[in-house]
Amino acid sequence: xxxxxxxxxxxxxxxxxxxxxxxxxxxxxxxxxxxxxxxxxxxxxxxxxxxxxxxxxxxxxxxxxxxxxxxxxxxxxxxxxxxxxxxxxxxxxxxxxxxxxxxxxxxxxxxxxxxxxxxxxxxxxxxxxxxxxxxxxxxxxxxxxxxxxxxxxxxxxxxxxxxxxxxxxxxxxxxxxxxxxxxxxxxxxxxxxxxxxxxxxxxxxxxxxxxxxxxxxxxxxxxxxxxxxxxxxxxxxxxxxxxxxxxxxxxxxxxxxxxxxxxxxxxxxxxxxxxxxxxxx
Amino acid sequence: xxxxxxxxxxxxxxxxxxxxxxxxxxxxxxxxxxxxxxxxxxxxxxxxxxxxxxxxxxxxxxxxxxxxxxxxxxxxxxxxxxxxxxxxxxxxxxxxxxxxxxxxxxxxxxxxxxxxxxxxxxxxxxxxxxxxxxxxxxxxxxxxxxxxxxxxxxxxxxxxxxxxxxxxxxxxxxxxxxxxxxxxxxxxxxxxxxxxxxxxxxxxxxxxxxxxxxxxxxxxxxxxxxxxxxxxxxxxxxxxxxxxxxxxxxxxxxxxxxxxxxxxxxxxxxxxxxxxxxxxxxxxxxxxxxxxxxxxxxxxxxxxxxxxxxxxxxxxxxxxxxxxxxxxxxxxxxxxxxxxxxxxxxxxxxxxxxxxxxxxxxxxxxxxxxxxxxxxxxxxxxxxxxxxxxxxxxxxxxxxxxxxxxxxxxxxxxxxxxxxxxxxxxxxxxxxxxxxxxxxxxxxxxxxxxx
Numbered sequence: 073x074x075x076x077x078x079x080x081x082x083x084x085x086x087x088x089x090x091x092x093x094x095x096x097x098x099x100x101x102x103x104x105x106x107x108x109x110x111x112x113x114x115x116x117x118x119x120x121x122x123x124x125x126x127x128x129x130x131x132x133x134x135x136x137x138x139x140x141x142x143x144x145x146x147x148x149x150x151x152x153x154x155x156x157x158x159x160x161x162x163x164x165x166x167x168x169x170x171x172x173x174x175x176x177x178x179x180x181x182x183x184x185x186x187x188x189x190x191x192x193x194x195x196x197x198x199x200x201x202x203x204x205x206x207x208x209x210x211x212x213x214x215x216x217x218x219x220x221x222x223x224x225x226x227x228x229x230x231x232x233x234x235x236x237x238x239x240x241x242x243x244x245x246x247x248x249x250x251x252x253x254x255x256x257x258x259x260x261x262x263x264x265x266x267x268x269x270x271x272x273x274x275x276x277x278x279x280x281x282x283x284x285x286x287x288x289x290x291x292x293x294x295x296x297x298x299x300x301x302x303x304x305x306x307x308x309x310x311x312x313x314x315x316x317x318x319x320x321x322x323x324x325x326x327x328x329x330x331x332x333x334x335x336x337x338x339x340x341x342x343x344x345x346x347x348x349x350x351x352x353x
Numbered sequence: 354x355x356x357x358x359x360x361x362x363x364x365x366x367x368x369x370x371x372x373x374x375x376x377x378x379x380x381x382x383x384x385x386x387x388x389x390x391x392x393x394x395x396x397x398x399x400x401x402x403x404x405x406x407x408x409x410x411x412x413x414x415x416x417x418x419x420x421x422x423x424x425x426x427x428x429x430x431x432x433x434x435x436x437x438x439x440x441x442x443x444x445x446x447x448x449x450x451x452x453x454x455x456x457x458x459x460x461x462x463x464x465x466x467x468x469x470x471x472x473x474x475x476x477x478x479x480x481x482x483x484x485x486x487x488x489x490x491x492x493x494x495x496x497x498x499x500x501x502x503x504x505x506x507x508x509x510x511x512x513x514x515x516x517x518x519x520x521x522x523x524x525x526x527x528x529x530x531x532x533x534x535x536x537x538x539x540x541x542x543x544x545x546x547x548x549x550x551x552x553x554x555x556x557x558x559x560x561x562x563x564x565x566x567x568x569x570x571x572x573x574x575x576x577x578x579x580x581x582x583x584x585x586x587x588x589x590x591x592x593x594x595x596x597x598x599x600x601x602x603x604x605x606x607x608x609x610x611x612x613x614x615x616x617x618x619x620x621x622x623x624x625x626x627x628x629x630x631x632x633x634x635x636x637x638x639x640x641x642x643x644x645x646x647x648x649x650x651x652x653x654x655x656x657x658x659x660x661x662x663x664x665x666x667x668x669x670x671x672x673x674x675x676x677x678x679x680x681x682x683x684x685x686x687x688x689x690x691x692x693x694x695x696x697x698x699x700x701x702x703x704x705x706x707x708x709x710x711x712x713x714x715x716x717x718x719x720x721x722x723x724x725x726x727x728x729x730x731x732x733x734x735x736x737x738x739x740x741x742x743x744x745x746x747x748x749x750x751x752x753x754x755x756x757x758x759x760x761x762x763x764x765x766x767x768x769x770x771x772x773x774x775x776x777x778x779x780x781x782x783x784x785x786x787x788x789x790x791x792x793x794x795x796x797x798x799x800x801x802x803x804x
Contacts, residue, residue, distance in 0.1 A: 162779070198582045198603035198616075256779050263776070268744050275737045283604045286537065286615045286725040288733060289528070291415045293388040303381040307374055313514075313775075314370040340388070 077131070080124040081145070081191075085183055087117035088148065088176035095168035099244050107165035114152055114172055121149045140341070141191040143209065144182050147337070148175040150217030154265070158221060162257055164249050170224030204280035208273055215269035216333055218261045219305075223330035225258040226323035233320065255318050258326050267305045274298050297336040304329045367433035376427045383423065387414035416532070428525050431518045438515060446511050449492045452501035455758035458771035463782055465770045465791035468762065473500050476766040477759050487788060489755065502757040510776075513747025520743050524736025531729030539617060542567045543719045547590065550612065556724060564590045565614060568598065570720040571674065572619065578670035583619050585720040611726050618721030623656055623681060626702075626712040644686070647709045652692075654705065657682045659716055663696055681713050751777035755788060 094110035097103075124145055152175045159165065182191070228248050235245020248254070277295070278288040289295060308325040311317035317325070366372065390411050396403045399412065410417025458464055469476050477500035481491045489504040538555030540548050547566035550559035569586040582602050589596040589609045599607045607614040620640050628634040629648035637645050644655035662672040663680035672678075678698075685693035685705055697703045702712040755772040770789040774781035786793055 198580065201582070202604045253779070260777070260779065264748050268741075268748055271740065271744060275741070278733075278737075280604075282730060283606065284615075285617075286606065286613060286723050286727075288531075288730060291387065291392065296384050296388045296415075300381045300384050303377050303384075307377040307381070310370065310374050310377065315374075 074131070077124065077127055080120055080127060081179075082183075084117055084120040084124055084145075084148075085176070085179040087113055087120060088152070088172060088179060091117055091168070092173040092176045095165070095172050099166060099169040102247055107168065110168050110172070111156075111159065111165065114156060114168070117175075118149065118152045118156060121145065121152065125149065139190070141182060141186055143213075143337075144178050146209065146213045147216055148178045150213035151175040151178070151220045152217075154214065154217035154221050154261075158257075158261070164253075164257070166244075166248055167221070167224055167228060170227055171221050174220050174224065199284045202280050202283060204276050204283060208276040208280055211269045211273035211276060215266050215273055216337070218266035218269070219326075219330050219333045222258045222261040222266060222326045225254050225261065226326035226330075229254040229258065229323040230320065251319065255322060258322065259312065259318075262305055262326065262329070263309060267302075267309065270298070270302055270305065274302060294336065294340045297332070297340050301329065301332040301336050304332050364433065364437075367429050368437040369430075370434070373427070373430045373434065376423060376430060380423050380427065383414070383420060386411065390414070424525065428522060431522050431525075435515055435518050435522075442511055442515060446508055449490055450503045450505050450754045450756070452492070452494050452496070452503045453756045453758065453771070454496065454501065455499070455760065455769035458756055458758055458769045461771040461773060463772045463774075463778075463785050465786070465789055466768065467770070467789070467791050468765050468767050470765050473498065473759050473761045473766050476500075476768065477502060477757075480757055480759070480768075484755070484788060489753075489788075498761055500757075500759040502759070503754070504756075505752065505754045507750045507752045510746050510750035510752040513743050513745070513750065515743070517740055517743030517747055520736050520738070520740030522736070523739055524733055527729040527732030527734075527736055529729070530732055531727050535725065535727035535729060537723065537725040537727075540565075540722045540724060541618075541620065541719045542722060543622065543717045544568070544570050546719075550724065553724065556612075556726065559612075559726070562592045563610075563612075564593075565722070565724070566590055567720055569600075570619070570718055572718070574671055574674055583616050583720065585616055585722070587614055587722075611728065613725050613727075615723040615725065616720065617723035619719070620721065621659055621716055621718040623659070623716050624714040625654075625656070626714055627654060628710045628712075630708040647705065650707055650709060651687055652705065652707065652709065653686045654711055655684045655686060656713075657684050657694075659718075660696070665696075668696065679716060681716065683711065748776070751775075751781070753777075753781060753784070755785065757789070 091110050091113040094106050094113060098106035098110060125142075128142060128145070151171060155168065155171045155175075159168070229251055231245050232248040232251050232254060235243065235248070236251070240246055249257075274295075277298070281290065282288040304325070308317075308322065308329060311325070312322060390406065391398060392415070393413055396407075399406050403412075406412050410419065414420055471479075477493060480502055481493050481504075484491050484502070484504045487506070489506045490508070491502060491504040493500060493502050495501075536556045536558070538553035540553060542548060542565075544567050547564050549561060549564040550556050551561040551563075553559065566588045567585060568588055569584075571584045573581045573584065575581045584600050584602050586598065586600045587607055588598045589607075597607070597609055601607045601614060601616050603616050606616070622638045622640060625637050625639050625645060626634060627637075627645055627647050629650055631649040633648040635645065635648055639645060639656050641656060641658055644653045646653050658669050658681070660669060660671045660680050660682060661674060661676045661678075663678045664672045669682050680696040680698055682694070682696050683703075684691055685695075693706050695703055697711060697713050699713050699716055702710045705711055751774050753772065753774040756770070758769045759766050760769075768789075770785075770791065772781065772785045772788075782793065
């Protein structure tokens with residue numbers, strides 16, 4: 073990687089770090105200026121994150137979504153951008169303390185565990201040269217961003233509940249939005265963004281596989297895990313609509329769902345083998 | 354009579370949402386097992402567990418009978434649930450929501466009350482117009498002195514969930530067709546060669562008068578020597594007549610009457626002639642990476658790589674894709690030890706250490722085609738399309754109902770309002786207050802919000 077790519081990467085990494093710090097301080101101190109500055113630093117981080125992706129596009133000559141480094145850079149972008157949009161919509165700056173650090177941790181993983189060779193842009197193997205791959209990864213990125221957010225909201229929900237149960241009127245728990253509101257926001261993130269886009273992600277992946285290998289579904293571990301994630305969120309939606317599973321159960325399902333997302337992305341590459349092996353490193 | 358009870362019981366069993374939910378989770382858990390246990394490996398790979406795994410179907414889990422039973426149960430559940438709900442959805446879709454009296458509206462979650470000047474009729478008319486302009490279906494009726502208004506919007510959203518489930522059923526049906534009716538085979542073909550589809554054992558039922566012929570095959574390299582793509586120019590022949598000629602590459606298969614021809618693999622056959630020091634010779638066809646024993650010696654020659662435009666300065670990379678100086682890089686081994694490396698010209702014998710000779714008579718690249726016929730694919734795509742339409746309706750067109758009960762109070766009118774939108778509560782609350790020109794309950798909002 074050239075110096076300009078490195079610069080943008082570390083700048084993005086640092087900005088997410090600062091934004092996370094500001095949001096976590098806001099959680100503890102609740103001074104509005106902390107949340108305000110956290111928001112604008114996140115805007116700056118998303119800007120440099122976008123610039124890093126654009127630069128990689130210019131260097132590689134294809135949409136930068138094919139190796140692990142590129143996808144993680146896009147994943148952090150998806151999480152932070154989803155947060156910024158949702159923040160404008162729902163006005164819950166406390167969620168920043170639960171969501172922005174996830175974007176930062178993903179880049180910390182790149183900074184600490186990925187060697188320069190595996191970060192560099194590489195020529196695409198023939199099977200990866202497809203527009204369907206681009207749609208496949210973009211939808212994955214947005215879906216994963218929404219799931220990460222719903223995970224953060226689920227954690228907030230459980231925290232809030234325990235604060236209410238213990239009768240605390242001060243501290244972080246007391247200042248979180250009401251449980252009903254958190255529950256509803258978590259639900260909308262999954263139902264209106266995460267689940268439909270995960271569905272699109274799986275379908276575009278199947279179309280690509282049909283073009284590349286003549287098999288739209290091969291039960292490769294990554295495919296299977298994406299289907300498992302889909303089934304978990306489908307169960308979440310059905311449990312909610314027909315059995316009224318809200319609150320604690322919904323929060324836990326959102327947390328479990330995001331664990332499945334993380335395993336689909338990281339776990340499968342490191343513990344299982346399959347066609348998606350090129351996404352490793 | 355007992356027959357009736359049995360079908361009733363079966364119907365109730367399959368229309369239960371509890372069954373659906375359990376199936377979703379059981380299939381998810383079962384699918385995990387198949388990603389942890391390697392699938393379709395030779396028996397040795399499983400060691401001593403093989404017999405147990407084999408008996409439970411765990412070596413090919415996604416096609417084992419009990420996994421297919423789970424999918425069949427899910428399909429039955431989807432079908433019965435859809436049929437079961439159809440009538441109620443149809444009624445909800447065609448009829449407006451029933452009018453509700455003021456006391457009934459108080460039990461709903463999103464509600465408000467307000468007082469407006471004017472007669473009951475005038476106020477009711479204003480509300481009805483405002484709601485109509487907002488795209489609602491409105492119905493007004495009188496109940497003594499009271500006017501009741503019921504309205505709804507987004508009623509196509511009612512069908513979302515049913516359409517989603519039907520899409521899933523079509524998708525699963527397509528998967529069944531794929532599993533049982535698809536055929537495929539592979540064919541390595543050199544340029545100029547052809548094969549009738551019926552000669553390929555895997556393509557059961559293929560027409561015997563259709564053949565595929567390779568007109569050209571090229572490997573495209575990048576400057577750094579990595580492979581960018583493979584291009585095969587194929588001609589489809591029917592009764593010996595050319596039907597279609599097209600160049601395929603990875604991600605761009607050729608379609609002909611239900612058959613798809615994919616660029617799947619590649620290679621080259623090198624007709625190789627080795628002569629030992631004693632004059633004994635051997636003729637073999639080798640691919641890259643394969644080796645032959647030199648007769649009468651302890652040496653073996655491995656053909657490492659074919660280079661179309663050889664240049665000693667950048668070998669083993671090629672200077673271009675054109676065969677300007679085709680060479681085959683070979684390695685001579687004595688046991689495990691490399692003792693010589695060279696680049697043989699095609700058709701010119703090379704002298705090996707110890708007096709043996711190596712001749713590469715010809716280099717014949719072949720393209721590896723995957724030929725597949727799968728009548729399930731388009732059914733699966735249809736299912737996906739229906740699924741996406743259903744999800745769009747379900748998640749982005751939430752069904753909303755709103756009511757007003759207007760009662761006279763002197764020269765004024767008191768209005769009780771209420772609304773429901775189970776799938777989009779937060780956004781609906783804002784819309785509700787806009788439609789009713791009321792303000793949210795401030796005390797409650799403070800409890801909700803942060804600031």
